[in-house]
Amino acid sequence: MEKGISKRSTKAIGIEAFVFTGLLLAGFLYVANIMGAGIMFKVIMNTAHDLLLNTVFLIMAMAVLAGALSALLSEFGVIELLNKIFAIFMKPLYGLPGASIAGAITTYLSDNPAIISFSKDKSFTKYFKNYQIPALCNLGTSFGMGLIVTTFMISQGEQYVLPAIIGNIGAIIGSIISVRIMLYFTKKFYNYSSESDLSNLKLSRSEDLREIREGNVFQRFLDAMLEGGKSGVELGLAIIPGVLVVCTVVMLLTFGPSTDPNTGAAVYTGAAYEGIGLLPILGEKLRFILEPLFGFTSPEAISFPITSLGAVGAAMSLVPKFITDGIVTPNDIAVFTAMGMCWSGYLSTHVGMMDALDARQITSKAILSHTIGGICAGASAHFIFMLVG
Template structure:
């Protein structure tokens, strides 16, 4: 006889559980608070108008950047420019990151694409054989350090020529943050696998001295690389669009205030309840010291970059327009955006694919520290640059 209870299969939950009521409570609390402050009719008007504006003026803009960057990256890969860059930076990977020169290929590949690109390299025996088990434990952190780098850089540069030096400094900050993240993870990996300094793997460089090319002549290869790269940009832009619209809309509503001349709500795009600035005000002294943030609204960027760097990028233009951000902020945003690369949304899945789930907590903590360090490095490096130039 059945007692009315059924065993729940893996991957399923009971139709109604505790999380059902928790979720309902959170939704009611959020919309209840927004409705109390703004008026429920205003809330939905603001959400729709903000979401539409973010989609048209931010998401599609990011997609355009991704298409162009993807096309350029495709041509660079096809005709050996990426291989040249890889050859140049390979010798510095051991001194900086404590990893073999082959890790440069992972850095370059993820920089022109996204964090998970490191997974395809890790699955390649010709690449994987260069690394000790402890060094393999850094794959996720290494890939995330450089993931979306080209897209973030291109987007920040598109905001104005006056930000060129800030974006360059931000890239250096991201590398410094990555060194922190990878080095910490390498220490944990060596302790876990009980590796000492004498543990090395000998491998030949022959596999890194060739590159795969497309069929056809130079013109056919050029056009094929150009179009395939552009298509990858479309895919990346579409992948970012949903998160950008959803997260940016929510963050904007929690960040900005009423748009009316007398401080009243008029149902316009980007109106909000100023909740995040009130919370962020408590952390502002620390944020000012570490990252040079002068207003609490700017704290929305690193919080957003933890889960979706595309959404974080979308906040930048609004902060500049509102006068909250400057060139120094762009440097800090670039460093943190590239280094963090939305790692909370990819780390666990990547580690699971690599069968390294025992490092989940360690990898996340190390990369969080690395992302914070990237912002600090970019902030103070840019101050140093402006001091002398």
């Protein structure tokens, strides 16, 4: 039996077997009818292969570096210091200990899964109650690639500096909402009892003491760095199934065909990341809700948050053309920054991150919470821009 996963017995062949088979065949037939069966499987294989080489290994590299940083921060007391300083802000806003700010900063500088390295460090998690640890997934994702998204938006022109800053504020608001909703679900899932939890905390730790490694400062530095990096490798392996399976499906539903370089026509070649463009079509159907909520003036702008569901890096690649074609405004950039940061491809990473947190059973709750948080982030950025823009 897999760690953290409970199983039970049921009838060998039931109605769900026929329903699942029917839905699976319907999905494959729908996609194959658009791009062709052979092309479909070629796209799936090429996309998964490219994700493994260019996404998973990139995440693993960041996880190794983040794991090393996490261990060093723990070893030399920085996390304890952050916990003392930021507890006054993090507790009332997020319902999390002050140490969680270290994870938020790390993901802002890198990407979503970087916070998982902290969650595997006992010197970090000792500040958390059991129900708070899964919420790190939503906290980290809210700030994933934040620095990259912000600097990218600012680089598009001086007029986008203020919108990018407003977008960061919107992302913070969205992160608070996402984490708070997630904590509501996790308290129920873990049957949280404040009385028993407080008594356990009194027995399990002292605020004035922390464990350190043996040896001199240089030896402790090397040991912490290498052990933390090793945890990043384990994380990189753990997220492979979630990233490859979920992200491949999202990409297949998000993007469209390639463009023939000679004729300019849309064609399916079997290249990685080709798709049927279903999610943008669904987004177009929701224009009557999304435009007043986010202030978009062009229907094409909807494709940014839709694409951010799968990969914010891909979504950012849309922005220069939007600006060149004059179909986005500074308000749109503020919303793009907020939603790009807050969502940052969470449909692609949430499954793997929740699995790494040993909380796979409540992945759907994490996704629901973060969906609401991302929408609130974009709406907040829009209304803040209306006030100060």
